[in-house]
Amino acid sequence: MTTVHHWTGLEARALRCALRLSVRAFAQHLGVGIRTVSKWEKLLSATEPRQVTQAILDTALARSEAAVHLRFETFLSEAGRPGLGSGRRSIPGGPRAWEYETWTDDLDRAIVALSRQNFASADNLLNRWLARFPPAELDDRGRYLFARSTALMGDLQRDQGAVLGPLSAQHSYAVARSLFAQLGIPRRIAQLDLSLAVVAEMSGExxxxxxxxxxxxxxxxxxxxxxxxxxxxxxxxxxxxxAHGHAARVMLAATREFEDLAEPDDWSVAHQKLALAHRGVGDLPQALHFIGIARSTGEADSPMQRVRWETAHGHILLSDPATRDDGLHVLDDAAKVAALFGLRHQLRSIEGIRMTAGGALRPRQR
Incomplete structure (x- = not known):
């Protein structure tokens, strides 16, 4: 069983990482302030917790599982600090092996947060690493994680509607693409090319x-x-x-491909897009048929996707004078969800549909 004779911020941080807790969760776990833990994280061996807090850390370590003790000892060893505390050394600028593990875990958590449009959490998870290590200080593994983090930041900016400019999806994707090019990873480069094409589409090109x-x-x-x-x-x-007719034929081929690949979420998205293409050619029954399939078969956990489905549904309903009021109601609900989750691009799309509808916004005479 590992023991620590004298805790500093370095040992405290190693324990947090061994427990795989965020700064906030670790503070709650110990019953101390977030600022206290943040101070340990910043100053490391240059700061020492108070005696009462040393005892709290002793208890937290003693009650931890064997796997936590193993990770704790590994982290301290890699930092040049044995578990029983003797010699100290300076910390190099780049990340250590245990930090790579934490960084990878944070990327997985950021992906989940993005899928739920929890932008604040995703931004915090990504920026804790992007703001910490310049790419020039990183080895290939670090640059790979930095590039992945930057690409995910691009996804976050894109979903929030920040498409162009210095703090935009376009900029982040370009930086990530450059890093993957330096690392020589063709698949990642192509994926960023695909993301940049999406940016071009969203910006009207x-x-x-x-x-x-x-x-x-x-x-x-x-x-x-x-x-x-x-x-x-x-x-x-x-x-x-x-070019709605041509678009529908191209989309149908992609839909069949997703069916062959057994990708239900992509298959559902394809039906949503098919619905809008049929709305474009004036075939509202087919449009309602396809949007019905999308809404009944797709994954409903993502607020973004729910807003897209309901926006498409409202757009189709708004195209028929007989269902105009229903369409406006559906768009109103979609706009509320979009506003709640900060989906600015989706809000602009909904407003664009309203403006294009023109006369559909005027009350019908009774």
């Missing part, structure tokens, strides 16, 4: 986006699933540009 999607749909660097997504997005760009 439909012809450019469609051309990029077409090239990526046959790019062997991508997985079969990603190539099918590129094909689906070719249809999206065509539909936004008014």
């Amino acid at each position: 439909l012809e450019t986006a469609a051309r990029r999607y077409e090239n990526l749909a046959v790019d062997d660097r991508l997985s079969r699933r990603d190539r099918a997504r590129a094909r689906l997005w070719v249809g999206t760009a065509l539909s936004k540009d008014g």
